[in-house]
Amino acid sequence: MEASTDSYQEVSLDESIHIVDGEVHAAHVMLYARVDKILFGRHDIKYAILMQVRFDGTLEFPGGIVDKGETPEDAVNREMCEELGCSQDSCVILQTDHVMSHVSYKTQFCLHFYAKQISLATLEQMERSAIVCSDYGSEVMGIVRCPLYTLSNGLGFPAFLQQQFICVSRTQLLRSIEQRGLLT
Numbered sequence: 001m002e003a004s005t006d007s008y009q010e011v012s013l014d015e016s017i018h019i020v021d022g023e024v025h026a027a028h029v030m031l032y033a034r035v036d037k038i039l040f041g042r043h044d045i046k047y048a049i050l051m052q053v054r055f056d057g058t059l060e061f062p063g064g065i066v067d068k069g070e071t072p073e074d075a076v077n078r079e080m081c082e083e084l085g086c087s088q089d090s091c092v093i094l095q096t097d098h099v100m101s102h103v104s105y106k107t108q109f110c111l112h113f114y115a116k117q118i119s120l121a122t123l124e125q126m127e128r129s130a131i132v133c134s135d136y137g138s139e140v141m142g143i144v145r146c147p148l149y150t151l152s153n154g155l156g157f158p159a160f161l162q163q164q165f166i167c168v169s170r171t172q173l174l175r176s177i178e179q180r181g182l183l184t
Helices: 012-016 071-082 120-130 169-180
Strands: 008-013 024-039 043-054 061-065 098-104 109-117 141-143
Touching: 008 169, 012 098, 012 109, 024 071, 024 120, 024 169, 043 120, 043 169, 071 109, 098 169, 109 169, 120 141, 120 169
Parallel strands: 024 109
Antiparallel strands: 008 098, 024 043, 024 061, 043 141, 098 109
């Protein structure tokens, strides 16, 4: 189940940047890496997708609020450093990494979403670094990988999708997986 998404509508990045002043903007990113491993000799893991467990127990992607004077890309790059402990030059999110934006005129909130493929070594370093970041244990309760396979008992990705996602995070996950052809 996803926290209420009823009031959100998809808009282009250009439209979202010109949203009425007073709106709060947030930016998040799906970081993913190719994985060449087979689980239990039968299930191709394919890709590792990094997600977080939030302070409220829901799943989300790394990111956060866009501060005054920042672009959404500036914000998501800063938040990755705060939440994942990565250096500014190890993984840079650009406007070309933008996937979608959503706006809620009801709540005055605008969400920007990006996706970027990184090396497995970089993703693993981020996982290790996250547990020593200042946001760990308060804003971020844990780091998880999304399983992109289905086990013979129907668990795996289908079970993962049954978790509680914040806002439009499930939509962001599914759209990014589809756009990038991560499931075959």
